[in-house]
Every structure is written in structure tokens, then in C-alpha cells.
Amino acid sequence: MKQTDILSQRTSIADKLGIPTPLFWGFVGLLFFMIGDGVEAGYLAPYLEEQGISGRDTALLFTIYGVTVSISSWVSGPLSDLWGPKRVMWIGLGIWAVFEVAFLSMGVATNSYPIMLAAYTMRGFGYPLFTYGFLVWIAAATPRHQLGSAAGWFWFAFSGGLPTLGSLFASFAIPVIGEMMTFWSSLVLVLFGGLLALLMTREPTGSKRLAEPGTPASTIFFSSVSILWREPKTFIAMIVRIIDTASEYAFLVIMPAFFTKVIGFSLSQWLQLLSIIFLANILVNLVSGMMADRLGHRSVVAIGGGVGAAITVLLFYYVPLMFPGNFAIAAAMGALYGATVAAFVPLSGLMPQICPKEKAAALSALGLGAGASTWVGPAVVTWFESWHGIEGIIWIFSGLYLVSALLTITLTISPEARRYMDEAAARGDIAEELAAAEH
CATH class of the missing domain: 1.20.1250.20 (MFS general substrate transporter like domains)
Incomplete structure (x- = not known):
């Protein structure tokens, strides 16, 4: 061949x-x-x-x-x-x-x-x-x-x-x-x-400057910040992205003691449980992206991610309490939690469509949200653990996930953005778009 x-x-x-x-x-x-x-x-x-x-x-x-x-x-x-x-x-x-x-x-x-x-x-x-x-x-x-x-x-x-x-x-x-x-x-x-x-x-787009020729560097950097108020939907998406994985970083702080001291797992079992959570997460990372192309990005993020995670964080806490020492049940709840957190993945595909003229700046907002979640999650633990302990933290994150679902509903693609993408495809700027349309 x-x-x-x-x-x-x-x-x-x-x-x-x-x-x-x-x-x-x-x-x-x-x-x-x-x-x-x-x-x-x-x-x-x-x-x-x-x-x-x-x-x-x-x-x-x-x-x-x-x-x-x-x-x-x-x-x-x-x-x-x-x-x-x-x-x-x-x-x-x-x-x-x-x-x-x-x-x-x-x-x-x-x-x-x-x-x-x-x-x-x-x-x-x-x-x-x-x-x-x-x-x-x-x-x-x-x-x-x-x-x-x-x-x-x-x-x-x-x-x-x-x-x-x-x-x-x-x-x-x-x-x-x-x-x-x-x-x-x-x-x-x-x-x-x-x-x-x-x-x-060797794809050529990545080797060239993406901004318009002659645009000063100061303008490009300022745009990556100012887009948060020029295009408010990018700010909303950043908040949703922070909520997405903040619970993961919070759970790395509070859940080892919960599962080893309260549920009765060994440290080895906790590490195995953590591996199962992330395994489910990476598998659904892929599936959620494919589902978004068929069902719509907002639907997958709002329902699968926001509403789904609001439910599974509660299951991940309460169900193991009902069955202490039962690793299989805890693993099942952990896998459900990891899967719903992964349902936020289509945000990365939605943002370039909301701001097709400033894709890099829009994705910077998501990057900022992803980075911020690494300290927001532990901060929630620091600020609120004395309130109602781990149980209170769980309910805070459940509520935050519901808020993220409501926020996601507002992330619509404007007619102007759709028109810009259609015009770009018609000009042949994205050859694959034309091939997909013909197919």
C-alpha cells in the first residue's frame, strides 16, 4: 500500500x-x-x-x-x-x-x-x-x-x-x-x-500570527482583558469554567480524610477511587464533545454539566455514608461525579463560535477560569468549612453547579457571529466548512 x-x-x-x-x-x-x-x-x-x-x-x-x-x-x-x-x-x-x-x-x-x-x-x-x-x-x-x-x-x-x-x-x-x-x-x-x-x-494556521496585521501588542493584550466587558458572555463563560473544576481541587483537600476516617477506606482505596473518578472524567471528556456537535454545546454543558454535577456531588457524599466501607458503590458515585464534571468540555468549542473574530481572546477567558479554579476550590474550603463542615461545602458546590447551568443558558450565539462564520466559510477561509456543507 x-x-x-x-x-x-x-x-x-x-x-x-x-x-x-x-x-x-x-x-x-x-x-x-x-x-x-x-x-x-x-x-x-x-x-x-x-x-x-x-x-x-x-x-x-x-x-x-x-x-x-x-x-x-x-x-x-x-x-x-x-x-x-x-x-x-x-x-x-x-x-x-x-x-x-x-x-x-x-x-x-x-x-x-x-x-x-x-x-x-x-x-x-x-x-x-x-x-x-x-x-x-x-x-x-x-x-x-x-x-x-x-x-x-x-x-x-x-x-x-x-x-x-x-x-x-x-x-x-x-x-x-x-x-x-x-x-x-x-x-x-x-x-x-x-x-x-x-x-x-504542519497545519499552516498555527505558524502565523492570528491577529490582524498591524495590530499593536498592547491592543492584543488589552483585548484579552477588555473582552470580559466588551463581550459579557466571555465573562459568564469564565465564571462557569471556574465552577466546573473548583470542586475537584476542593475535594483533593477534604475528601481524603472523609473517605479514610469516616467511610473507612484505606489510603490505597482512596487513591484507587480517585483514579476511577479521573478515568470516568477523561472518557466523558471525549463523549461530551461529540454529543455537543449533535445536541448543541449549551445543552450538554447546562444539563449534563451544571444540573448533572449539582446532583452527583450530593450523591458522592451521601451515598457512601449510607453504605460505609462499600468501595463499589463509592466508585460508582465517584464515576458519575467525574462524568458530569467532564460535561463542561463543550465550553471550549462554544466560545470560538460566540466570539469568532477574537477566538484567542475568548479562549484566554476560559484559560483564566481554568487557572482560577485551582485556588477557588481550596478557598471555598478555607472560608466555609467552619460553617457546616464537609456537608456544607458539598451543598455550596451543588448550588454553584445549578448557578452554572443557569449562566450557561445565556451563552447564545448572536446572529452577527453566525453571519461572520457563514461569510468566512463562503470566502473559503475555512475550506472544511464548505466540504461539510456540500456533504
Whole structure:
């Protein structure tokens, strides 16, 4: 079989799966990149504490890292507008690799907390530039009819690597090569995935500036902020995105003690339960994107995500209390919770349609929401745990999810936006749009 025949066959399979064919290797590379980024997720904190770093200093390390992740998540959009998504991805890969080497060789290896803090903080700028730069590339190069599926595949690769497969890789690697070499193996995985995505993906849109020629950089960056009030729906979507995963980060704080001390699980069982939650999450990441292309983005987010999660967070708390020690029932409730949280994925496909002229800026709002959720969730715990304990936190998140469903209903696509997309397709700016219309 000729190479061109093989390529066309693979292309056909990719299209049927909802993957934009020109970006196929980008998705594969993203998965390996995030596996590498997720290797340390399950054991970096206990490793540092074993080396004499206090729990408070470890928490500070992760908190400041979260701040740089939030900043980088926001600037990935305007930088992609300014320089093109592919260059932003190269910068993100370079930052991650350079500061990981510094973190391990000069920080962890010498047990120098100041160097660890500085290097890990700077490394926080790396993965959002790579991943969200690719998300902007997807939004810019994917035809409208495939945006939901493409967003689903993006989050499938993202969360499939971090923390799911990354932690699984670490669990097998540590007994064989040790903890320190496992840290170094994460660098190999990140470089492999990053280079695979950047060298094998030759779709032309990602290599060029997305903003109009002559637009000053200050205008591009200001637009990524001002869009929140110029296009209020982007602000609403940001709030919905914050609510989406805030509960996950809150549960990482309060649920280990709940399931080990109240429900009676061992630490190993809790970790297995957590893996099941994220497994369900990554599978529905993909399914929800495909469903959005058929049923509508707002419907999937509002009903499957908002209303669904409002119910499942309650089930995840109350049902295990009714059946203490029953792992199978707790796992089923956890899987339902993880699935409903994943139903928010179509937001990434909806935003480029709401603001088709400023796709990168609109996605920056979602990136800012995603980054903010990493500290909003724990903040809810800090502020309200003394109110009614874990039960009160559960009801707060249930209410927030219902609010997100109501907010999602307002995320309609204006006639002007539809007309702009139709005109772009008619001009041939998106060739795939025409092919889909003819089909």
C-alpha cells in the first residue's frame, strides 16, 4: 500500500473520530507531554516532605506554582494572536524543559528550597503556553461542525496525561528506577511529546500570527482583558469554567480524610477511587464533545454539566455514608461525579463560535477560569468549612453547579457571529466548512 494511501486511510479514521486531521499529531504529542507533566503529581509532595521540606513550605511551592499557571493560562491567548500558536508552544516547551532541569539538578538534588521554589514557579509558565497555545490552534484551524469533538479530544489528551496516565507511569517506574530517575523520566516524556506535536504537525494556521496585521501588542493584550466587558458572555463563560473544576481541587483537600476516617477506606482505596473518578472524567471528556456537535454545546454543558454535577456531588457524599466501607458503590458515585464534571468540555468549542473574530481572546477567558479554579476550590474550603463542615461545602458546590447551568443558558450565539462564520466559510477561509456543507 502506498504511503499516500496509508495517510488517507488514517485521515479518514481521524475525521470519523472527530479529530481534525491536520492536527492529528498535535493531539498525540499533547498526550505524551501531559503524561510527562503528570508523572510527579502523585508523589512530589510526600517526596519533598521526606527530604525535610515542611508541609507548609510544600504547600507554598504549589500555591505559587498555581499563580504562575493562572497567569500563563491567560497570556497564552494573546501571545498566540501575536506570534502564532506554534511559536507559543515552542516557548512553553522550552520553559518547561529548562526550569525542570534547574528544579531537579540544582533544587531537588541539593535539597535547596529557595532554588526549588524559584525554578518550580518559573516552570509553571511552561505547560499552559504549550497546551492552551494548542487549544487556540485548534479553535483557529478546526471547522465549526467539528469544534465540539476537537475540544473533547483536547481535554481527553490533557486529563488523560495529567494526572491519570502520568501517575500510573510513576507507580510502575518508581519501584524499578527509583524516585529521582522517575522525575527525570518526566522530562524525557515532555520533550518527546512536545517535539512530536511541533515537528509532525504542519497545519499552516498555527505558524502565523492570528491577529490582524498591524495590530499593536498592547491592543492584543488589552483585548484579552477588555473582552470580559466588551463581550459579557466571555465573562459568564469564565465564571462557569471556574465552577466546573473548583470542586475537584476542593475535594483533593477534604475528601481524603472523609473517605479514610469516616467511610473507612484505606489510603490505597482512596487513591484507587480517585483514579476511577479521573478515568470516568477523561472518557466523558471525549463523549461530551461529540454529543455537543449533535445536541448543541449549551445543552450538554447546562444539563449534563451544571444540573448533572449539582446532583452527583450530593450523591458522592451521601451515598457512601449510607453504605460505609462499600468501595463499589463509592466508585460508582465517584464515576458519575467525574462524568458530569467532564460535561463542561463543550465550553471550549462554544466560545470560538460566540466570539469568532477574537477566538484567542475568548479562549484566554476560559484559560483564566481554568487557572482560577485551582485556588477557588481550596478557598471555598478555607472560608466555609467552619460553617457546616464537609456537608456544607458539598451543598455550596451543588448550588454553584445549578448557578452554572443557569449562566450557561445565556451563552447564545448572536446572529452577527453566525453571519461572520457563514461569510468566512463562503470566502473559503475555512475550506472544511464548505466540504461539510456540500456533504
